[in-house]
Amino acid sequence: MLGNLLTNYEDVAAVILFVIGMGNLLLQSNLVKKIIGLDIMDSAVYLFLASKGYIEGGASPIYVDGIMDASYYINPIPAGLVLTGIVVSVSVSALMMALTICLYREYHTLNLDEIMLKLGKEEM
Amino acid sequence: MSKPNPNYKGSAWDKFTRWAKGTYDPADGKLESTPPKDRLSPGERAERMLREYDQSRFEEGVAKEIGAFQIISRIFFVLMAVFMVVVLLYTVSFLPAFGDPNSPVNNEVSQRYIEQGLEETGAVNIVTGMILDYRAFDTFGESCVLFVAMCCVTILLRADKKNEIRLRVREEHEMLEYEPQEDNILQQAARILVPLIVIFGIYVVLNGHISPGGGFSGGAIIGTGLILHLTAFGVGRTRRFMNERVIKTLTVCALTFYCFAKSYSFYTGANHLESIITTGTPGAILSAGLIVYLNICVGIVVACTMYSFYILFRRGAI
Amino acid sequence: MTLVQNFPFFCIILSMFSAIISFPMNHRWAMRVHLIMVTVVLALSLCVLGYTASTGESYTFMMGHFPAPWGNEIRIGVLEALMAVFFSLIMLLSVLGGLAHIGRELKNSRKNLFFILLDLLMSSLLALIYTNDLFTAYVFIEINTISACGLIMIKKEGRTYVSALRYMVMSLVGSSLFLIALTLLYTITGQLLMTPAKEALAELVAAGEYEVPILVIISLVTVGLGIKSGLYPFHTWIPDAYGYTTPSASAILSSLVSKGYLFLLIKIFYRVLDFEFVVSSQVVNLLFMLGILGMIMGSWLAIKTQNIRRMAAFSSVAQIGYIYMGIGLGTTAGVVAALFHIISHGAMKSLLFISISGLSEVSDDKSDFESLKGAGFRNKLAGVAYTVGAMSMIGMPLLTGFISKYLFASAATTALQGKMVIAWIALAISTILNTVYFMGSVLTIYHSVPAEQRKPHGMMPSRVESVGTVGLIALNVGLGVAATPVIQAIQTGLAIFG
Numbered sequence: 001m002l003g004n005l006l007t008n009y010e011d012v013a014a015v016i017l018f019v020i021g022m023g024n025l026l027l028q029s030n031l032v033k034k035i036i037g038l039d040i041m042d043s044a045v046y047l048f049l050a051s052k053g054y055i056e057g058g059a060s061p062i063y064v065d066g067i068m069d070a071s072y073y074i075n076p077i078p079a080g081l082v083l084t085g086i087v088v089s090v091s092v093s094a095l096m097m098a099l100t101i102c103l104y105r106e107y108h109t110l111n112l113d114e115i116m117l118k119l120g121k122e123e124m
Numbered sequence: 125m126s127k128p129n130p131n132y133k134g135s136a137w138d139k140f141t142r143w144a145k146g147t148y149d150p151a152d153g154k155l156e157s158t159p160p161k162d163r164l165s166p167g168e169r170a171e172r173m174l175r176e177y178d179q180s181r182f183e184e185g186v187a188k189e190i191g192a193f194q195i196i197s198r199i200f201f202v203l204m205a206v207f208m209v210v211v212l213l214y215t216v217s218f219l220p221a222f223g224d225p226n227s228p229v230n231n232e233v234s235q236r237y238i239e240q241g242l243e244e245t246g247a248v249n250i251v252t253g254m255i256l257d258y259r260a261f262d263t264f265g266e267s268c269v270l271f272v273a274m275c276c277v278t279i280l281l282r283a284d285k286k287n288e289i290r291l292r293v294r295e296e297h298e299m300l301e302y303e304p305q306e307d308n309i310l311q312q313a314a315r316i317l318v319p320l321i322v323i324f325g326i327y328v329v330l331n332g333h334i335s336p337g338g339g340f341s342g343g344a345i346i347g348t349g350l351i352l353h354l355t356a357f358g359v360g361r362t363r364r365f366m367n368e369r370v371i372k373t374l375t376v377c378a379l380t381f382y383c384f385a386k387s388y389s390f391y392t393g394a395n396h397l398e399s400i401i402t403t404g405t406p407g408a409i410l411s412a413g414l415i416v417y418l419n420i421c422v423g424i425v426v427a428c429t430m431y432s433f434y435i436l437f438r439r440g441a442i
Numbered sequence: 443m444t445l446v447q448n449f450p451f452f453c454i455i456l457s458m459f460s461a462i463i464s465f466p467m468n469h470r471w472a473m474r475v476h477l478i479m480v481t482v483v484l485a486l487s488l489c490v491l492g493y494t495a496s497t498g499e500s501y502t503f504m505m506g507h508f509p510a511p512w513g514n515e516i517r518i519g520v521l522e523a524l525m526a527v528f529f530s531l532i533m534l535l536s537v538l539g540g541l542a543h544i545g546r547e548l549k550n551s552r553k554n555l556f557f558i559l560l561d562l563l564m565s566s567l568l569a570l571i572y573t574n575d576l577f578t579a580y581v582f583i584e585i586n587t588i589s590a591c592g593l594i595m596i597k598k599e600g601r602t603y604v605s606a607l608r609y610m611v612m613s614l615v616g617s618s619l620f621l622i623a624l625t626l627l628y629t630i631t632g633q634l635l636m637t638p639a640k641e642a643l644a645e646l647v648a649a650g651e652y653e654v655p656i657l658v659i660i661s662l663v664t665v666g667l668g669i670k671s672g673l674y675p676f677h678t679w680i681p682d683a684y685g686y687t688t689p690s691a692s693a694i695l696s697s698l699v700s701k702g703y704l705f706l707l708i709k710i711f712y713r714v715l716d717f718e719f720v721v722s723s724q725v726v727n728l729l730f731m732l733g734i735l736g737m738i739m740g741s742w743l744a745i746k747t748q749n750i751r752r753m754a755a756f757s758s759v760a761q762i763g764y765i766y767m768g769i770g771l772g773t774t775a776g777v778v779a780a781l782f783h784i785i786s787h788g789a790m791k792s793l794l795f796i797s798i799s800g801l802s803e804v805s806d807d808k809s810d811f812e813s814l815k816g817a818g819f820r821n822k823l824a825g826v827a828y829t830v831g832a833m834s835m836i837g838m839p840l841l842t843g844f845i846s847k848y849l850f851a852s853a854a855t856t857a858l859q860g861k862m863v864i865a866w867i868a869l870a871i872s873t874i875l876n877t878v879y880f881m882g883s884v885l886t887i888y889h890s891v892p893a894e895q896r897k898p899h900g901m902m903p904s905r906v907e908s909v910g911t912v913g914l915i916a917l918n919v920g921l922g923v924a925a926t927p928v929i930q931a932i933q934t935g936l937a938i939f940g
Binding site for chain 3: 237
């Protein structure tokens with residue numbers, strides 16, 4: 001029943017962190033906490049992806065001593081994908097923080113519920 | 125109890141007890157970092173009071189109007205989250221074991237990257253060879269992600285109304301009062317550290333195809349050096365060599381070069397033409413075909429983006 | 443390899459390059475570069491469409507020197523070329539139609555950034571259409587998301603910040619789910635390109651291995667892209683995002699951005715997961731149900747709102763429901779109808795948003811129904827355009843909306859008995875609701891008002907805007923009158939899609 005659940009402890013950690021991050025991103029009304037949740041969520045996905053490349057006892061994928069044997073190194077693909085993903089998440093976090101600053105300047109609060117109330121009042 | 129000694133307040137013993145309690149700061153009033161004085165005009169003060177009053181009213185409103193709905197949606201979301209954790213954990217239990225050399229991931233794809241990567245790309249660092257040669261289109265897209273994020277942050281934070289600039293200036297003024305100006309220790313440290321950091325960043329960029337590192341990590345390091353320079357010496361001195369025109373020119377040149385270089389290699393590759401790019405001697409700085417130049421481009425873009433993020437967040441103009 | 447086969451690659455690189463060179467330019471040049479770029483992309487895509495239609499085959503184009511499982515690839519067939527043609531055409535007409543608004547509503551310093559965002563949006567849409575690589579798809583999904591967020595908040599008002607924030611939150615959850623699905627797929631197949639991944643997956647399915655992960659992959663891809671395209675219970679960001687930004691941006695967001703994700707979803711269903719397997723996994727039934735819910739609830743919410751732009755935005759929720767319902771039918775005819783509706787809704791909704799901006803312009807820039815009374819008399823072209831768009835939405839014959847509804851209704855007969863009945867009932871209810879709110883709004887804009895209120899108060903549209911509006915009207919009528927070649931192209935494209 002448990003299958004590989006215990007050997008895949010990295011995946012287990014990643015999954016739990018992912019849901020924690022997503023919950024914070026969706027549920028927190030404080031914008032800064034939302035961004036923290038976003039970062040946790042993204043990092044969890046990259047942990048999940050990065051752990052796929054690991055091979056027991058493998059070396060990092062940089063040629064040493066002219067060894068060109070595939071079984072000597074770990075899998076380079078997830079490393080490259082995570083590198084790409086990290087840049088994406090940096091850009092997204094910067095954008096979210098900039099939005100937060102703009103919202104704070106406009107409404108003098110970081111609480112999204114309050115902002116929504118003020119918006120509703122503006123419309124009336 | 126005896127009356128308090130009128131000379132007690134301000135005496136050494138009083139200072140000591142207060143210091144022990146943590147309510148007394150011996151450097152109070154002696155350093156540059158004085159807290160800002162309340163320099164609001166009566167109108168502004170009234171406005172602020174009104175805002176604070178409004179604030180408390182809003183909080184009551186939030187409590188009343190959102191309370192019930194929020195509780196229900198929260199319970200729903202928590203249940204959803206638990207459901208998701210269970211489903212994903214159940215999925216994970218079927219996946220190949222962690223670190224298993226025989227998992228489906230280690231197939232002919234990664235095998236070719238490792239076994240023929242040096243021959244085909246000339247890069248000693250297999251990951252660099254993979255992201256800048258085998259899967260270069262992804263990486264070009266990724267540089268464009270940084271570029272579009274820089275554009276969006278510029279839209280959001282660049283001050284373009286007059287009153288906005290005034291607001292920003294006041295904010296910065298308040299910020300500077302907290303911030304030590306012309307801090308000698310910081311400046312001396314920066315004088316030593318900034319060149320080292322920047323040189324280290326350039327090293328990481330240039331050796332991206334030989335050792336760990338590459339355009340992204342090296343560019344981030346150079347960006348950090350620039351940010352340290354800005355923090356230590358202020359905007360005026362950093363802007364002498366890092367102003368809007370320089371950043372724009374660097375970014376555009378780097379991305380244009382990247383675009384043309386990769387277009388050439390995509391075009392020749394797809395049309396099965398002979399490419400003039402050779403891989404060179406593995407391990408040398410000028411080897412691995414285009415990879416080293418692409419790393420430089422990526423490094424420039426990342427450094428400019430990091431620096432402009434920081435300065436846009438700080439003062440709303442590059 | 444002939445020169446024409448290179449054109450899709452040229453289109454993608456050209457749109458990215460024009461974004462890069464627009465960065466130091468002023469807004470006039472950035473606008474010119476953008477318009478020239480979209481026109482060139484349109485012309486090149488037409489050539490590709492002609493070429494692929496004449497050969498009747500698809501081909502792959504290596505992005506670099508390395509073949510399929512190692513290097514990036516794009517794949518070009520009739521369907522991809524057709525989508526590229528319509529996406530660039532709608533983009534061009536929407537920008538032309540809203541050009542004067544862009545000039546007035548945005549600060550000069552931000553205008554060139556607006557066009558850069560549009561360029562990058564175009565490149566990401568083209569890349570999503572053509573890509574044969576799942577990770578490239580993820581990267582360009584992110585470009586699409588960030589530039590769409592930029593388009594939402596380009597006006598820099600408090601309300602648009604909030605809508606951009608909500609859009610970002612939902613979208614990021616969607617792309618994270620997509621990335622997890624991608625990782626799971628990579629874990630069990632070891633492939634990132636669509637063709638080898640499909641082969642590996644077919645072997646696993648035949649051997650009966652990894653049943654649970656495959657099912658989870660299908661659901662996560664569906665939910666992730668569903669959130670991003672505004673499937674019904676995840677639609678909450680739509681009305682704010684489409685309702686408050688500048689008209690061109692609204693038109694492009696509702697008619698292109700969400701459609702890019704929908705096309706990618708169909709592409710993944712066909713080219714990675716195998717549509718028959720998706721159908722047998724029952725995920726389509728979920729899509730069918732959510733699509734039906736979206737059709738009805740979207741229309742219901744549109745009836746209740748008092749603001750014409752929000753009404754059009756809620757109607758997008760309903761129309762996206764139609765597309766998901768078509769996919770959810772689980773038959774080829776259903777997917778053909780969905781693909782046709784992707785194009786047809788793009789044409790209708792961009793026309794509506796552009797004409798709404800023309801109407802509110804002559805009504806003191808207000809968009810509530812009370813101020814819009816008699817707006818059709820004040821701005822005749824926008825009034826006619828809105829009427830055409832609304833009629834098309836309701837499903838009047840000779841307009842493109844009718845063809846969509848006809849295709850959905852006839853596709854329902856190919857599905858299971860129960861689904862057919864439900865789909866027909868939902869189509870009927872949704873059409874009635876559509877009629878209620880669209881006819882209501884048409885009657886409002888032609889509400890009889892005293893003569894002095896028939897004169898425009900506010901700005902009149904410029905000639906460029908009229909060109910855009912007339913072009914969109916022509917597109918709606920043209921798709922309605924001569925739909926057969928488009929449907930045939932979709933059918934041939936879908937046949938060689940797998």
